Amino acid sequence: MAPKITLTVEPRGKPIRMLPKELTISLDASGYDLHDMIGQVCGVSAHRLRITKGSDRSAVANAKDVSIDDTGLRNSSVIHVKDLGPQIAWRTVFIIEYLGPLLIPALFLFPLRPLLYFNYDTIPAPSYVQLLVCALLTIHFLKREYETIFVHRFSNATMPARNIFKNSAHYWALAGFNIAYWVFRPDAAAASPDYNPALVYAGLAIFVFAELANLNAHYVLRNLRRPGTTERGIPSGFGFNLVTCPNYMFEIIAWLGVFLVSQLNLSVLIFTLVGGVQMYSWAWKKEKRYRKDFGDKYKKKKTVLLAFIC
Known part of the structure; x- marks a missing residue:
């Protein structure tokens, strides 16, 4: 089983209701899993969230074929979460x-x-x-x-x-x-x-x-x-x-x-x-x-x- 890491979560832009300050996730989880976890906690669709790395502001893809390990995120890494608003x-x-x-x-x-x-x-x-x-x-x-x-x-x-x-x-x-x-x-x-x-x-x-x-x-x-x-x-x-x-x-x-x-x-x-x-x-x-x-x-x-x- 892949090790788990704890990420520091911060809002980007307007505050997001019920956004957790920290999130624990496995390194072999996907970018889609990360978006889905945060979306479920906040009670919004994962597709209206944009997640970027605090280190270089690059986006974490909402994709099943990109793992957390692939993104370069490590324990105590900071991620920024932005609510993009209603989506279609x-x-x-x-x-x-x-x-x-x-x-x-x-x-x-x-x-x-x-x-x-x-x-x-x-x-x-x-x-x-x-x-x-x-x-x-x-x-x-x-x-x-x-x-x-x-x-x-x-x-x-x-x-x-x-x-x-x-x-x-x-x-x-x-x-x-x-x-x-x-x-x-x-x-x-x-x-x-x-x-x-x-x-x-x-x-x-x-x-x-x-x-x-x-x-x-x-x-x-x-x-x-x-x-x-x-x-x-x-x-x-x-x-x-x-x-x-x-x-x-x-x-x-x-x-x-x-x-x-x-x-x-x-x-x-x-x-x-x-x-x-x-x-x-x-x-x-x-x-x-x-x-x-x-x-x-x-x-x-x-x-x-x-x-x-x-």
């Missing part, structure tokens, strides 16, 4: 984020259509292209919901609950209200019976290819991490030899397909550009993390988001 599961956040743009297009195209476009003398029935765009948006976000529930594994279990509004605004406003309102207008290019069939067929082909490639990339990333752990491997496979994050690349390509089908509606392009800027930032952070974590084992990428471009 990352999986729940994504489900809510994607629910808006999943439902809004059909609502705008059908039951809300007379209310949204009341200032038109006549409101024609949705055109073939408008119905097609609605179908593509629905398929895309149904896929997102499927991946959230069945594919993705999250390194962090929760996030501050207050962030749900900020995180959802991008999808609900730009992918939901923005695209649906402008593409489904009675005077939009997508409403015309004289649409450009080349744009439609090219856009459909691009969309189907990119959605399947994106799904494949997500399964590759899923299989790099064992359930219940935060360990990562080096991804490889279709697209990963070109850029750091092919899942982001194929996401952008899929939206370019929607842009073509919509008859080049600027609202789709705006959403794609805004999302692309954010994904570029995330991709570079991931590239830097791969280089740091894997060293010479990792083949550095010159382009992280779009092959041969950026």
Whole structure:
């Protein structure tokens, strides 16, 4: 049996009700066990606690695959405990984020259509292209919901609950209200019976290819991490030899397909550009993390988001 140590516990920030001054724990216990013990004593979820070492302020991971011995904590070491406030599961956040743009297009195209476009003398029935765009948006976000529930594994279990509004605004406003309102207008290019069939067929082909490639990339990333752990491997496979994050690349390509089908509606392009800027930032952070974590084992990428471009 591994020896036990006694840690000195101090609050960081606001006082925490019933926080013990000392805690005895085995060296072979996990970081998850430490968070859980303190959470049970204080009567709060372990996920809303952040524990750092008093010696160097580094975080003690809330993970089952990191032992207390691994953290460098020893007898009489000081740990600081901070209450992060109410939390919400990352999986729940994504489900809510994607629910808006999943439902809004059909609502705008059908039951809300007379209310949204009341200032038109006549409101024609949705055109073939408008119905097609609605179908593509629905398929895309149904896929997102499927991946959230069945594919993705999250390194962090929760996030501050207050962030749900900020995180959802991008999808609900730009992918939901923005695209649906402008593409489904009675005077939009997508409403015309004289649409450009080349744009439609090219856009459909691009969309189907990119959605399947994106799904494949997500399964590759899923299989790099064992359930219940935060360990990562080096991804490889279709697209990963070109850029750091092919899942982001194929996401952008899929939206370019929607842009073509919509008859080049600027609202789709705006959403794609805004999302692309954010994904570029995330991709570079991931590239830097791969280089740091894997060293010479990792083949550095010159382009992280779009092959041969950026």
